[in-house]
Amino acid sequence: MNFENNLAFAQALDQQDSLREMRNEFLFPQQNGKPFIYLCGNSLGLQPKVAREVLEVQLNNWQNLAVEGWFDGDSPWMFYHKELKNLMAPIVGSKPLEVCPMNTLTVNLHLLMVSFYQPKAKKYKIIMEFGAFPSDQYAIESQIRFHGYDPNDAIIEVKPREGEYTLRIEDIVKTIEENGDEIALVLFGGINYFTGQWFDMPAITKAGHKIGAIVGFDLAHAAGNVPLQLHDWNVDFACWCSYKYQNAGPGGISGIFVHEKHFGDTSLNRFAGWWGYKEDQRFKMEKGFIPEAGADGWQVSCTQVMPMALYHASLQLFEKAGFLDSLRTKSKTLTSYLFYLINQVNNTLGEEQFKIITPQAENERGAQVSIIAKADGKKIFDALVAHNVLGDWREPNVIRLSPVPMYNSFEDVFRTGELLLTISQSIK
Known part of the structure; x- marks a missing residue:
């Protein structure tokens, strides 16, 4: 143009x-x-006009149904997260079974790393972008220490070339290949928060899998911003917040993606909670964790109804916009x-x-x-x-x-x- x-x-x-x-x-x-001319949706999206209305609906449910709101009403809280899954899936290019709204972003990053960062012998390092958002840096550092490694040794950062601000995909792939024998996990942001660079996620995923590593992404700045195809790209896992481009309010609920190829892998660790237990047997209150099918099995705590209602309202705007x-x-x-x-x-x-x-x-x-x-x-x-x-x-x-x-x-x-x-x- x-x-x-x-x-x-x-x-x-x-x-x-x-x-x-x-x-x-x-x-x-x-x-x-x-x-204002508001150009800060990359940090906090604007409030949808319908936000107050959807909160009022849930407050009325709480008032009129109290604890029975978990099972009664037009949208019982027990199953409310399922109403979001069909709307979330197109945002990240997944199957509904592969996504779930829950917790907040860094909490989910930790929970997913419990499952997908499994260092063994020589293969214990994590490769990430230089200048990643601090939450990612801190989460990765602490996970590495939790497993008994030194972050200064176990983290490989890919840096821009001298005089440049963004990363070249050939440098990312080369670094992955050169350190392939030692890398357990490739964990990048989908879009770098500082420069706004959208990384070539399919190429990174392919390179990581080629050397036998797990590949995950923090999509805080990508989900709701750029088109994603996590399932088709064969990404192992991802998580994102909903309060930036998805306009779900400050501290809004997070979302996770787990590729369906991992659903039957019983070797994966996870920090389990009651809400991730097999749904049709949950109220038997029995010992021995049996996960619900799909990404829902990574849930820990019960549905956060108010934040979820705000996210639901925003996702419906995405549906309206196409x-x-x-x-x-x-x-x-x-x-x-x-x-x-x-x-x-x-x-x-x-x-x-x-x-x-x-x-x-x-x-x-x-x-x-x-x-x-x-x-x-x-x-x-x-x-x-x-x-x-x-x-x-x-x-x-x-x-x-x-x-x-x-x-x-x-x-x-x-x-x-x-x-x-x-x-x-x-x-x-």
């Missing part, structure tokens, strides 16, 4: 947007009586337009005031565009917020801007580019 740097062009794109009405499903924060097909098409155009506008700002200023560190290739990024300001980055970010543009600041020098196709417009992106130029000129 040949972009233009003017408001009329952005508004024309919005008029052509088949998803433009989805914006009306969300509540935007305000400042000085004006709504899941990720139409959203992805719009997302690629939104981010491409933002790339164009940032480059236009640099051209007008006569220098590269803003360096884009997110990959330009559409198949290597999602909705997030990360930029480094040549100077005064925090001042520029604060000025954007003062002018009702809310992105995200990450130390030491990165501004993350994430136009989410579910609720952001092309005019949002244009106004942001316009402000980047105005603020830069005023500071300069």
Whole structure:
């Protein structure tokens, strides 16, 4: 597409947007009586208007049914998680039996590593991306220590080349191959939180399996953002949060994926709980854990009804939007337009005031565009917020801007580019 740097062009794109009405499903924060241009869905998605309603329904169930709410009412809590599974599966490209909503992200990462990180003899190392989100780093470090190994020895990090910000897939694959005899687990983020790079997950999975390792992904920044095909890619396991691109509220419930090929593997360890016990025998209260079929067998504690209701409401919005097909098409155009506008700002200023560190290739990024300001980055970010543009600041020098196709417009992106130029000129 040949972009233009003017408001009329952005508004024309919005008029052509088949998803433009989805914006009306969300509540935007305000400042000085004006709504924000909200570009921080990569950190916390906006509140769906229906959120208050779905919580009210569950509060009424609690009020009117009390403990009988587990078995009575339109959607008994005992089986409520099953209503989400058919909606979750298209988000990550799985079978419904392979996914389950439960717990929170890092809790699930730990639970899945109990099953899928099984170090033996020489094959005990974990390979991961350099600069992964701290929760992943801490979880992996602690799991390694739990098994009696030294993280400094047992963790292999793949780093960008000198002078580069993102990883090359050939370097990831090469590192996996060169250390194949020692690697027990390949564990990457689907999308790097800092740069916005979407890793070649099928290639990573294939390389990991080739050397006999298990392959898992933290999809915090990928689920609900980019199209995934976990089952077809043969990924072993994955987990994600629901409060970023999936708009399920702060601290929203997490989801897990376990490939069906592992369901019959009785050698897998797991930290068991009552809710993961075989459903039709659960209330016999007998000793000896027998897991429920599928990913549900990894459940530990009972259904978190309120967070699950919020996630359910958001997943229904994805269904209304056509899941990720139409959203992805719009997302690629939104981010491409933002790339164009940032480059236009640099051209007008006569220098590269803003360096884009997110990959330009559409198949290597999602909705997030990360930029480094040549100077005064925090001042520029604060000025954007003062002018009702809310992105995200990450130390030491990165501004993350994430136009989410579910609720952001092309005019949002244009106004942001316009402000980047105005603020830069005023500071300069």
